[in-house]
Amino acid sequence: MDRRTTLKWVMSIAAAGPLVRAGRARARTPPPAGGGYGTDPDLSVSSRPGEPWPLTLTAAQRKLAALLSDLILPADDVSPGASAVGVVDFIDEWVSAPYSDFQRDRGVVLGGFLWLDEESRRRFDLDFSALDPASQRAICDDICDERRAGKAMRDGARFFALYRDLTAGGFYSSPVGRKDLGYAGNVPLKSFDGAPAAVLAKLGLA
Amino acid sequence: MPFVTADNQQGSYDVIVVGSGAGGGQAAYTLCMDGAKVLMLEAGRNYAATESSMFRTPDLAPLAGVATPDKPFGFYDATVDGGWTVPGEPYVRASEDDAGRFEWWRARMLGGRTNHWGRISLRNGPYDFKPRTRDGLGFDWPIGYSDLEPYYDKVELLVGVYGTNEGLENTPSSSPGCLLPPPKPIVSDYLVRERGKRLGIPVIPGHRAVLTRALDYKRIPARLHPGNARAQKILAEDMRARTPCLWATPCGYGCAVRANYQSTTVHLPPALATGNLDITTDAMVHEVTLGGDGRANGVNFIDRTTGKQRHAAARVVVLAASACETVRILLNSRSARFPDGLANSSGKVGRYLMDTVGSSVGGQIPLLESLPPLNEDAADGHQLYVPWWLYREQLAGKLGFARGYHIEFGGGKRMPGYGTAAGLAWLTGGSYGVAFKKDVRRYYGSFVWFDGRGEMIPNDRSYCELDGSVKDKWGIPVLKFHWQWSDHERGQAAHMQRTFGDLIEAMGGKTDEPVKTDGADAIAAGGSIIHEVGGAITGSDAGSSVTNAFGQTWDVRNLFVADGAVFASNADKNPTLTIMALAWRASDHILERMRRKEL
Numbered sequence: 001m002d003r004r005t006t007l008k009w010v011m012s013i014a015a016a017g018p019l020v021r022a023g024r025a026r027a028r029t030p031p032p033a034g035g036g037y038g039t040d041p042d043l044s045v046s047s048r049p050g051e052p053w054p055l056t057l058t059a060a061q062r063k064l065a066a067l068l069s070d071l072i073l074p075a076d077d078v079s080p081g082a083s084a085v086g087v088v089d090f091i092d093e094w095v096s097a098p099y100s101d102f103q104r105d106r107g108v109v110l111g112g113f114l115w116l117d118e119e120s121r122r123r124f125d126l127d128f129s130a131l132d133p134a135s136q137r138a139i140c141d142d143i144c145d146e147r148r149a150g151k152a153m154r155d156g157a158r159f160f161a162l163y164r165d166l167t168a169g170g171f172y173s174s175p176v177g178r179k180d181l182g183y184a185g186n187v188p189l190k191s192f193d194g195a196p197a198a199v200l201a202k203l204g205l206a
Numbered sequence: 207m208p209f210v211t212a213d214n215q216q217g218s219y220d221v222i223v224v225g226s227g228a229g230g231g232q233a234a235y236t237l238c239m240d241g242a243k244v245l246m247l248e249a250g251r252n253y254a255a256t257e258s259s260m261f262r263t264p265d266l267a268p269l270a271g272v273a274t275p276d277k278p279f280g281f282y283d284a285t286v287d288g289g290w291t292v293p294g295e296p297y298v299r300a301s302e303d304d305a306g307r308f309e310w311w312r313a314r315m316l317g318g319r320t321n322h323w324g325r326i327s328l329r330n331g332p333y334d335f336k337p338r339t340r341d342g343l344g345f346d347w348p349i350g351y352s353d354l355e356p357y358y359d360k361v362e363l364l365v366g367v368y369g370t371n372e373g374l375e376n377t378p379s380s381s382p383g384c385l386l387p388p389p390k391p392i393v394s395d396y397l398v399r400e401r402g403k404r405l406g407i408p409v410i411p412g413h414r415a416v417l418t419r420a421l422d423y424k425r426i427p428a429r430l431h432p433g434n435a436r437a438q439k440i441l442a443e444d445m446r447a448r449t450p451c452l453w454a455t456p457c458g459y460g461c462a463v464r465a466n467y468q469s470t471t472v473h474l475p476p477a478l479a480t481g482n483l484d485i486t487t488d489a490m491v492h493e494v495t496l497g498g499d500g501r502a503n504g505v506n507f508i509d510r511t512t513g514k515q516r517h518a519a520a521r522v523v524v525l526a527a528s529a530c531e532t533v534r535i536l537l538n539s540r541s542a543r544f545p546d547g548l549a550n551s552s553g554k555v556g557r558y559l560m561d562t563v564g565s566s567v568g569g570q571i572p573l574l575e576s577l578p579p580l581n582e583d584a585a586d587g588h589q590l591y592v593p594w595w596l597y598r599e600q601l602a603g604k605l606g607f608a609r610g611y612h613i614e615f616g617g618g619k620r621m622p623g624y625g626t627a628a629g630l631a632w633l634t635g636g637s638y639g640v641a642f643k644k645d646v647r648r649y650y651g652s653f654v655w656f657d658g659r660g661e662m663i664p665n666d667r668s669y670c671e672l673d674g675s676v677k678d679k680w681g682i683p684v685l686k687f688h689w690q691w692s693d694h695e696r697g698q699a700a701h702m703q704r705t706f707g708d709l710i711e712a713m714g715g716k717t718d719e720p721v722k723t724d725g726a727d728a729i730a731a732g733g734s735i736i737h738e739v740g741g742a743i744t745g746s747d748a749g750s751s752v753t754n755a756f757g758q759t760w761d762v763r764n765l766f767v768a769d770g771a772v773f774a775s776n777a778d779k780n781p782t783l784t785i786m787a788l789a790w791r792a793s794d795h796i797l798e799r800m801r802r803k804e805l
Contacts, residue, residue, distance in 0.1 A: 183622050188452035188453070192585070194389075
């Protein structure tokens with residue numbers, strides 16, 4: 001990860017804000033305990049969620065997490081949906097991580113889950129997961145863009161923005177996500193030929 | 207017996223080198239190749255680049271490999287036991303506000319920060335050694351470009367640096383045969399170059415310590431070590447063992463095939479092969495010891511494996527612990543003769559700390575959307591760069607700030623990861639569902655970013671000293687940092703923002719955030735670019751500087767500084783290549799004086 005990406009990531013976390021406090025106060029699952037992977041982890045070990053630290057989401061939270069991830073990245077004719085490639089485990093690992101920035105995200109996510117059910121009951125008298133897809137989308141449509149979301153939807157929109165980033169983060173960092181995007185690198189080459197002439201010609205750069 | 211514990215070191219060495227990064231690695235290499243017996247002491251653990259996580263993908267790492275406090279540049283970054291904070295090794299800041307903050311990056315490992323650095327290898331130009339003569343600010347160095355030019359050539363030949371000679375102002379050409387061919391550009395590079403031209407911004411091949419082809423092991427060793435058959439043979443064998451770039455996997459992971467420069471892949475293997483180098487890792491040096499004759503006779507260090515205090519002895523001590531750590535060692539070496547720290551009769555130890563002026567802008571370029579699959583791993587970026595180009599405008603007084611910056615930039619279809627589809631709502635209007643998947647495909651690879659890297663002028667308010675009360679876990683007093691930018695740096699940062707906004711606009715794109723017009727807002731925190739230098743600056747008299755033209759301290763003639771601490775200015779050029787060239791030159795000087803029995 002280069003400096004710029006690091007900085008962007010840190011800033012996106014810092015932007016999380018007030019919902020965090022609400023989420024912390026309301027979330028029922030206790031925060032993760034223990035340390036991180038340390039400053040000298042074994043880089044050669046393939047790490048699965050649950051190995052560096054225990055996962056902490058409840059079965060009900062994981063169910064909602066899966067539902068929401070698949071609303072954000074459903075299966076299409078190119079690739080499967082988010083939950084099928086382990087995104088729920090990824091998000092569980094993320095919100096269970098014992099680092100302060102991740103615990104802040106935990107507050108946003110768990111608070112957001114509660115917000116989603118409250119909003120759903122307010123509008124439809126049902127928990128979010130019990131809604132039909134059209135009603136689920138009706139709520140998502142109101143919170144999918146922080147800039148468009150009104151004051152009443154602001155907490156929901158902040159949650160959704162983070163949750164979409166987390167879903168996409170888990171999905172596109174997976175082998176399935178790399179294939180979906182046609183990533184062609186990370187293979188040793190004898191020589192690097194640079195930009196293909198046809199692409200440069202198309203852009204008027206030949 | 208190359209790697210030795212504190213218990214089986216030899217009784218005495220010709221030279222102790224403290225630190226194993228760019229300066230320490232180069233000093234050990236040069237000294238050992240010419241027969242000096244050297245003990246290298248490294249505070250961190252042993253490390254070999256074969257530990258590198260090359261080709262590992264984010265799905266195999268916790269949290270998709272993103273940065274955490276344990277690994278601030280991501281899980282796979284080569285840094286071991288390092289970062290902005292090191293457990294048990296605090297430092298103190300005089301100010302916590304944005305303008306006065308200083309961040310100190312350390313890496314506790316053999317090879318230090320050279321294991322993860324950006325490999326950007328630019329020469330200082332003639333102006334950069336005489337800045338005060340040009341504009342009346344800061345300090346001149348006691349040496350000029352011509353003094354260091356042969357050493358830049360040597361370092362480039364040894365480590366392998368790609369690039370071209372373009373003949374641009376204050377952007378020196380290397381001697382024939384020094385540079386390796388540059389890598390071919392990726393699509394976004396071509397676009398930056400073409401649109402940059404329209405704005406009068408020169409976009410030329412970058413210079414990085416990456417082997418774009420095998421080193422010429424038949425020719426280079428004789429050029430570097432004339433008359434020294436043994437050194438030639440050792441170096442030739444070592445050069446043959448280095449593999450050219452595989453055009454994949456980030457350099458910051460470390461390079462197990464030794465295609466790029468790390469002290470651990472380039473300097474230490476041949477130095478060890480001479481049999482003249484002993485290395486003790488986990489040796490935290492905190493004090494240079496003085497003999498009754500006023501000369502350094504060794505160092506005190508903590509053996510981190512036992513926690514015990516140890517001493518090592520040598521005729522000459524070379525400090526290359528990184529600028530601030532070197533300062534810390536000097537300030538902690540107090541005696542009746544030097545009550546304010548060793549080699550500090552000038553009061554200048556710790557003074558004139560500098561970092562690089564940094565500011566960044568990113569943007570999205572519609573022309574680069576929806577391109578076919580491309581392998582754009584290339585040389586891991588920096589195929590091209592922009593050297594500072596506004597010398598004439600600056601002389602004419604049109605810029606409102608002194609000194610310049612160069613531009614590093616990137617783009618392309620990088621390995622997808624956590625950030626690939628994060629924060630896209632400003633482009634997608636908040637899409638989710640199948641539409642979001644289509645958006646991610648469309649925008650993947652269509653982003654570019656520009657990083658300005660500019661010159662900071664040394665000032666009286668940016669320095670470090672020992673904190674009066676805080677100590678690290680071994681009881682060693684820690685540093686306290688003071689930091690202030692001047693209007694020159696803030697003006698530069700604002701100019702960077704404007705320029706990058708113009709470039710992105712000329713590419714037909716838009717910036718992801720509004721361009722910042724306030725330089726104070728645009729400038730990255732002190733230390734965050736990790737180019738900190740100064741603190742034991744070189745000069746031409748003992749009253750106003752700590753070291754002379756060879757990094758020799760004015761006060762103690764067998765004590766040398768061979769890291770960034772000696773920099774009297776911090777040109778926009780990334781400091782590592784210059785650290786190596788200075789360390790080589792200082793080591794040649796030490797060898798010569800030892801031969802003459804003056805040391």
